[in-house]
Amino acid sequence: MKELTPADASLLELVDRLLHKGVVLAGHATISVAGVDLIYLGLNVVLAAVETLEGKQERRAS
Amino acid sequence: MTLIAHAIAPVPRSSLKGGEGLRGRPLSWSGAGDIGLWSTQWDPADKLDRNDALEHHRLLERICAVQPCLPVRFGTAFASDDAARASLAGRVDELRAALDRVAGKSELAVTLLWAKNSGASAPRPPDPATGPGRRFMEERLSRHASREARKARAAELVECLVAELSVERALVWHEICASEAVAVSLAVLIPSERAAERKAVLERLAGRFNDVVGVVNGPWPPYSFATAESSVDSAPRGRT
Numbered sequence: 001m002k003e004l005t006p007a008d009a010s011l012l013e014l015v016d017r018l019l020h021k022g023v024v025l026a027g028h029a030t031i032s033v034a035g036v037d038l039i040y041l042g043l044n045v046v047l048a049a050v051e052t053l054e055g056k057q058e059r060r061a062s
Numbered sequence: 063m064t065l066i067a068h069a070i071a072p073v074p075r076s077s078l079k080g081g082e083g084l085r086g087r088p089l090s091w092s093g094a095g096d097i098g099l100w101s102t103q104w105d106p107a108d109k110l111d112r113n114d115a116l117e118h119h120r121l122l123e124r125i126c127a128v129q130p131c132l133p134v135r136f137g138t139a140f141a142s143d144d145a146a147r148a149s150l151a152g153r154v155d156e157l158r159a160a161l162d163r164v165a166g167k168s169e170l171a172v173t174l175l176w177a178k179n180s181g182a183s184a185p186r187p188p189d190p191a192t193g194p195g196r197r198f199m200e201e202r203l204s205r206h207a208s209r210e211a212r213k214a215r216a217a218e219l220v221e222c223l224v225a226e227l228s229v230e231r232a233l234v235w236h237e238i239c240a241s242e243a244v245a246v247s248l249a250v251l252i253p254s255e256r257a258a259e260r261k262a263v264l265e266r267l268a269g270r271f272n273d274v275v276g277v278v279n280g281p282w283p284p285y286s287f288a289t290a291e292s293s294v295d296s297a298p299r300g301r302t
Binding site for chain 1: 067070099115116118119132133134135136137138149150157160171173175241243244247275277279282285286288289
């Protein structure tokens with residue numbers, strides 16, 4: 001496992017907030033998985049957010 | 063043309079300098095009752111990327127600097143101004159109440175990373191003299207015990223921070239052991255004018271522990287408190 005540096009942790013905390021926190025409005029999530037991969041910069045530790053996002057899109061579609 | 067949502071804010075809308083959203087495109091205001099939504103006019107053919115996420119953050123900081131605002135989750139898009147208004151219309155009262163809760167406040171984030179060789183981290187090595195079945199079970203048991211020890215220690219760290227901070231528990235959110243490297247992720251809502259002072263206190267507190275490395279970020283928009291829930295808990299809101 002890649003060791004998390006304080007700088008990684010700062011970026012991780014910010015990205016986690018941008019994608020996981022905040023008001024959820026009944027919009028349409030447009031972030032592509034590739035886009036999210038770019039955002040995460042290889043911080044696999046938070047890739048769970050991608051699954052959350054995809055899961056929500058799937059639930060909304062069904 | 064679609065809209066990429068940024069923040070919910072009260073009327074009257076502020077005159078945001080430049081009026082520019084992501085990639086220099088026009089900022090748009092969609093009003094509903096006494097609140098509204100700031101968003102960027104966007105071509106749906108364009109994919110959002112990492113820079114857009116960071117620009118969304120900087121834009122939120124600009125909005126929060128001039129008026130109370132609730133950050134909207136990054137990536138939320140609306141097909142039209144009418145769709146954006148409709149998403150707010152049924153929730154004006156609860157969103158207005160949430161805006162009142164965060165008005166004049168900012169968020170500070172504390173991350174405690176397990177230090178190298180922290181005591182609770184290493185599972186006990188198996189005894190090579192035992193058989194494979196027993197070794198397998200002992201390894202599992204050891205890993206489980208190690209995980210539980212870490213969780214207990216992380217919970218203890220949260221209690222220490224919350225006690226020292228002396229803030230209402232409803233103004234603290236936390237999560238423990240979200241990943242192998244992170245012991246605690248904690249957010250606290252503080253008055254914006256005291257942000258620098260409170261950040262210094264948090265940095266001092268986070269630096270006190272030998273088994274973790276503390277990182278304090280912010281002040282930034284109240285991401286972790288931008289929910290429309292109105293209940294106030296007696297314990298810090300969090301996940302374990």
